[in-house]
Amino acid sequence: MFSKRSSTQKKRAVGRRSPVATVSLILVGLLTTGGAYALFTSSATAETSSGSSQANVNEGKKLFAANCATCHNVNGSGTTAGPSLIGVGAASVDFQVGTGRMPGAANGPQALKKPVQFTDQQIQDMAAYVASLGTGPSEPEAQYLQGNANASKGAELFRINCAMCHNVAGAGGALTDGKFAPALKGVTSKHIYEAxxxxxxxxxxxxxxxxxxxxxADIITYLKYLEKNPSPGGFELGNLGPVSEGLFIWIFGLGAIVAITVWLTAKSN
Known part of the structure; x- marks a missing residue:
């Protein structure tokens, strides 16, 4: 009886150390991880497209096929003429189409802002369809778009993260290869957030x-504060900074001094 029990214990010990058991544990771990990821992805996708019905998605698919598929492919996977839109989310569509940048008029260094070609409902339908293709950023919540947050903190954040391209006053600026950072005056809070x-x-x-x-929200509040409060120094020369101001002084200031000098000399002669 003792030997029988010892034999059973040995078999159990061998089974625990068997390579098959190790592989089984790895498979269980992979299945558990994959299931959790699929659940998370499904939840995130549902959250991204919340508030959009299947009817919105179907209508957006029709609009997408008629206006966007030439460059982005019928399934949004992209072509040589346009990037994939899988995973860009509703926020990207709302910004690009809502500012008229898309559909693009022509190839260039970057898409230009143009008159919007679609109604708000059509934009929401296309955003719902693209959001259904893959998880991506959803449109911002209204509470962050009111322009009533901390403007001082927003100014600091803007100077650190945005001013090197957009200018400290949001007046925009030139980049390389014909590209540019656009001026932010007049841009809606929603589009600033989505950008x-x-x-x-x-x-x-x-x-x-x-x-x-x-x-x-703080950055948006700062930019809206600039729109509502004109420069206390008077004419701001486009808020383009010391280069434009120095050029103005050089041309008009020194020009006026030279003109006065010539006039005084001519009068004394």
């Missing part, structure tokens, strides 16, 4: 881990 969230054109992506939603 930070999705990084259109040459702009880097500032997701919620880089700049939190509240920080984005």
């Amino acid at each position: 930070m969230l999705t990084g259109p054109q040459n702009m880097p992506v500032f997701n919620d881990l880089n700049i939190t939603p509240q920080d984005k």
Whole structure:
């Protein structure tokens, strides 16, 4: 009886050390991880397209096929003429189409802002369809778009993260190869937020881990403050900084001094 029990224990010990058991444990771990990831992805996709019905998605698919598929492919996977839109989210569509940059008129260093070609509902339908293709940033919540956050903190964040391209006053500026950072005056709060969230054109992506939603609200508040409060120094020369101001002084200031000098000399003669 003792030997029988010892034999059973040995078999169990060998079974625990068997390579088959190790492989089984790895498979169980992979299946568990994959299932958790699929559940998370499904939840995120549902959150991204929340508020959009299947009817919105179907209508957006028709609009996409008629206006976007030539460059981005019928399934949004992209072509040589346009990038893939799988995973860009509703926010990217709302920004690009809502500012008239898309559909693009012609190839160039970057897409230009143009009159919007679609109604708000059509834009929402296309955004719902693209959001259904893969998880991506959703449109911002209204609470972050009111322009009533901390303007002082927003100014500091803007100087650190945005001013090197857009100018400290949001007046825009030139980049390389014919590209540029656009002026931010008159841009809606929603589109400013979506630009930070999705990084259109040459702009880097500032997701919620880089700049939190509240920080984005602070930046928007700062930019809206600049719109409502004119420069206390008078004519701002486009807010283009010391280069334009120095050029103005050089041409008009020194020009006026030279003109007065010539006039005085001529009068004394």
